[in-house]
Amino acid sequence: MRMKKRMQLVVGLLFVGVHLVCAGKHSLRYFYTGVSGVSNLPELTVVGLVDDQHFIYFDSNTNRTVPKTEWIKQKVGADYWDEETQTDNAYHQSFKNNIQVAKERFNQTTGVHTFQQMYGCEFDDQTGEINGFQQYGYDGEDFLFLDLKEMRWITPVQQGTLTVQKWNNDRALLERDKHYFNPECIEWLQKYLDYGKSSLKKTVSPQVSLLQKSSSSPVVCHATGFYPSGVTISWMKNGQDHHEDVGLGELLPNEDGTFQKSSELKVTPEEWKNNKFICVVEHQGKTITANEIRTKGDSLPIGIIVGVAVAVAVLLLIGIAVAGYKVYQKKKGFRPVNASDDGSNRSTHSFDSVYSVHSDDQLI
Template sequence: MRAVVLLLLEVNLACAGTHSLKYFFTAVSGDIDFPEFTIVGLVDEEQFIYFDSNMKKVVPKTEWMKQKEGADYWDTQSQLAAGTHQVFRNNIQVAKEKFNHSTGVHTFQLTYGCEWDDQTGATDGFRQEGYDGEDFMSLDLKEMRWISPVQQGFSTQNKWNNNRAYLEGRKHYFSTECIEWLQKYVEYRKSSLEKTVSPQVSLLQKSSSSSVSCHATGFYPSGVTISWMRNGQEHHTDVDLSETLPNEDRTFQKTSTITVTPDELKKNQYSCVVKHQGETIRKIQTEKEIRTNRGERKYLFGFETLVFATSGILSMHNQLVTLQRERKT
């Protein structure tokens, strides 16, 4: 991995049996208009906590964390995060001195975490640090040693490798403490993962002469099939099936679009069939069932919200890239 990049653009569910806990810390120095320090935590690739130096508190990003942890937990985590913010302020200054940087925008990033296979019991961990988008230091847990790919990190590498107590502490954290926290959070998350939510299905059309979309949204888990029937027979001609997309609330949406002429629609009966977790929903393509412009706009909201949210992250990243390019020119 060439860099620790804090771009979390989608929600993915972990493979059966394998679970992960990951944290991303990012400190930024220079003339910026966004938080100089952020923390993002993920369980099975789902963001569950967030902290930044502007809001000065750790907040839950999932309903299961809101329900399972009380005020004491969030107060403690916020105090720890505030202390870590000060540590990273120092870290980025030390890194700037090592690289002989005195002006411009610079970043210091840390990612670490652990994995646990609930079938085999196998565990693993990782820790990597980066400066200005390049690897600076990593921990090899198998060899129990720190490794730096750049000369500026050699002195820190040697210092940490000679500190056996520090190495043993890291080994204990990744093999025991991190796994215990992961197992705790997985148990918290279990109830929400096991729930089944049925899709809401709508037929959408911009105008009487345009294609018709069968849109299923709000369903969980993500496995769903959408097919078209013509006079009771499966129909595959002029059908376009989209990818399954995540909604903000961790449910999913999927669309299948069919192109038929108004004349064909009058002469034949077309219907959309959605199957999810043993449930079958059928929508017959009639004037009563089809929603036009105003209804179509409504179903797009979940996707548009996702796009706007990720655009904000991309905008922040692009600002960093632009400022760093300006520094180098």
């Protein structure tokens, strides 16, 4: 039962914190997820995203970093993949060690556990604003956070204080971090944007359909096949905005680099029959509406069929790399723990593997 609940949490939080790219804003992010206690999942999964487009992938079962887009495959040579593979394999042992240390810190011996890292950068080509981010999570909760403005590590939990003390006292490490996030990360982001400009700058409008399993089920407005990822789904009732009994789903990736998202409306058959409900999808300045529910006899657009199938596959293949982790967002009420505080649950073991991103002589 515990295993089932843990995996439900992982699936349910898929892409919870993915920061949607707005017009003019571009991002490069890497997600590393180490898992223990699950025999059929890789111990480490790595996903790289440019403007939310999945462009590289690694897992410890295959032990090889591979391209996920044609543009990166065509623009870099074998040396790139050899170096990425070497780095990611080194991370594998690091993450195994960090999970073990975290378990000791939290007085845990068994069960399913995850140790996650997200780092990257973004810039706005309209305002020139630059930002970087680096976080660690454990079991779906914030664990460590790098404040780039103050150049210091912060932890919201007592179990992270030993690591914060160690890393904040390493000035050389902090300076290297600062240099990586600006200019190195930004330079690589700009290079990737140039590599994939034909794909990353494309605009594809969504296919929109209303779906319903039975007359007593919610009506689902499903938008799929759109790019970029920014989309708004809303409902109207008799020409007026409608917000009651509406639930919004998470953004999900499709295999072709596009996205899908859905919103459901809880409504009785009588309400639907006696009122005019419309689903409104806005994407890149275009508005698409739908007001007729597809029945079992109707053929679904191929984008929906493929999108749903791929979403399931993504949950199994890359979803865990970004699940259960509050990416680039401090939680409401976040309070850092003072590094001098003493905690009864704190282990005397410190992290043996200090945080490191790709070193200066490696491509990211």
